Amino acid sequence: MRTLSYRASVSGGDLRQAAVVFVHGLFSSPTTWTPLQREMSEIPAVSDEYDFLFFEYATRPVTWNPLRRMPDLDTIAESLRGFIGDLTAGYGRVALVTHSQGGLVAQRYLSRMLLAGRGRELAKIRRLVMFACPNNGSDLFLLARRGLIPMTRNSQERELKPLQTSVLETQRRVIDGIVRAPELAHDRCPIPIVAYAGESDNVVVPSSAAGFFPETGVLPGDHFSVIKPSGPDSRIVHAVRKELARALAEPFPAEPQPEADIPHRRRPAHPAADVLTEREVAGPIDVPTGGPDGHAIPFYLHGGPVEQLRNVDVVVSSENTYLQMSQFFKPSTSGSLRRAAAEKSGGGQILEDVAGDHLATWLRSHGSYGLPVPGGTVAPTPAGALSKRNVQRIYHAAIAAPVAGTNNYAVDPQSIPRAVHHTFDLARQEREDGLTLSSICFPLFGAGRGGMSVLESFELIWEPLMSELAEDPSWSIHFTTRRKTIFDLLHERLLVKQRAHGRTT
Structure with a gap:
């Protein structure tokens, strides 16, 4: 320098x-x-x-x-x-x-x-x-x-x-x-x-x-x-x-786009070529934690539909601060996980909304149903039908706060590190209660309707993640995305982190 x-x-x-x-x-x-x-x-x-x-x-x-x-x-x-x-x-x-x-x-x-x-x-x-x-x-x-x-x-x-x-x-x-x-x-x-x-x-x-x-x-x-x-x-x-x-x-600012001849603006759909329709995995990418014992943590990237995930103990879903999951037909991570966890008939009819129903029960038991919870709150539910793919738990993290009077969401950046820490706190507690958990898959918190850039979300996750792993290196960490460009970008950032952390150990 x-x-x-x-x-x-x-x-x-x-x-x-x-x-x-x-x-x-x-x-x-x-x-x-x-x-x-x-x-x-x-x-x-x-x-x-x-x-x-x-x-x-x-x-x-x-x-x-x-x-x-x-x-x-x-x-x-x-x-x-x-x-x-x-x-x-x-x-x-x-x-x-x-x-x-x-x-x-x-x-x-x-x-x-x-x-x-x-x-x-x-x-x-x-x-x-x-x-x-x-x-x-x-x-x-x-x-x-x-x-x-x-x-x-x-x-x-x-x-x-x-x-x-x-x-x-x-x-x-x-x-x-x-x-x-x-x-x-x-x-x-x-x-x-x-x-x-x-x-x-x-x-x-x-x-x-x-x-x-x-x-x-x-x-x-x-x-x-x-x-x-x-x-x-x-x-x-x-x-x-x-x-x-x-x-x-931080993303570079964009020029204003000309108004389209439609009733209201919509976020443009991702080009079909950028959407991964089949599961793609990269890893392990071993990153040293910098802890006293010199442990290296295996990181994995999963591309494609989140419902195709397998062999990951805990999948974290990014939710709004009311902890209300997206509807089954929504393409978001939350909607896809809700649909994948549901018990369905042979014809595809939803017989039991496993994740949604258990999340509502959790909210009622904590006196929060219909009320917002603090940003970074994490609630657990069973994985339902995803257990057939060796997924044990879905953790729901409150990240995006609805903006009153609009269909927009705002993300408090500090809710992301809180959610990371609370995820590990909950996973360790469930370990003590008898579950065998060793792997956690994170989404890019706030990078959807929250409006955050991919790299900003990644960096806000990274620091608390490495802090937790330095104290407890018994985990493997996974990230998931449906977009090819994001998959490639995260792969490059993990390699950069691997080189940087390798020099500090």
Whole structure:
């Protein structure tokens, strides 16, 4: 992994597929990122995928040189535009990671690009991660302005005053044209933005760091220590690693499609050539867990109809938060499993809805029938007719929450790791109750009507999965999909994981 400063040039060697651009804060410099850079460079999953670039701009409390002026945020944002345009030209994806005022610089850059009608040029930026950004200003700087700092006439510091008009206008444009943008156009570009606060920060309090952004988090530390890891297991390291993995998985924004001459929009059907109609299996792909005993876990991929699965003890189904399975005729994993588990007559009539009936019984016994359950809840049912294919159990994971007044679903990303952990908790409990379970098959949670990309779903499953397997390596893990393109994509990602984890053991 190479590190490039503002004045560096890209030369020699093969570029990684992605770059992360770090932007420092007020009265700071790129050296503020050195401790974090050192830890991140030791993580193969990051260093194999990313080059590190560091944007530098002039920011001093005071300058006495009459030939120099302190650049304002608009000027710095324009400089960042040139930096990104020049130094990231060879990369397919870009993530922005900022500290303090650096978050305002990044937002001003995005806002100015939209205002100039250059939204399409932002498409490869797949994540903005802000740490301790004064989105609602800094009360501490407001107090300081009433004392010594006004003497400096610092144009950057003035924009840290709470409710500064220029900052609010920038944020409105970013919220409307970036965060809420449904598609790519000249004046908008969907980019996920995450705002983290320091829990003991008295310069930028958590409410200001969160601002108007919907995706937020809080990490240990004050305004400066929040981005300085104390070691490889620090929460800041885990947070940045997670966000960079999500930037790799984030789908590129699509252009708006012309309206079809139909009553309403429908999701286009998958081309017939991409749908696997017969069972296809790849594996085992042995991936080391990184645990103390150096165990490697066998992973398998199953392509084709889920009802053709065999010799897997537990099959996990992705459900809505009401834990209501899809109807028998639906092509979803849930509908296919419901139909496959049902006891049927010779003519195909449903005699007993095994999975659906047992799931309803579970809901009633837990006082949840007709009510939503917390995302990540997992409920067990018998496998019914699938037991003839050596499937013992179906686990139903609550992932997608229905959006009121629509036919759409929303997925809380945190429900996916919770579902993974709860799946293992339940499987271990059923082992203790006498079932012989050793294999679990996962779907790609949220990648159907939940709207998640395949790689984002896979990465959200992967981290908690490997955490569980490091503690208990007695399982084999399976994934299932009906689409050939997804089957091939997952096969490649598993081989990448195998190589990466092999280097860490």
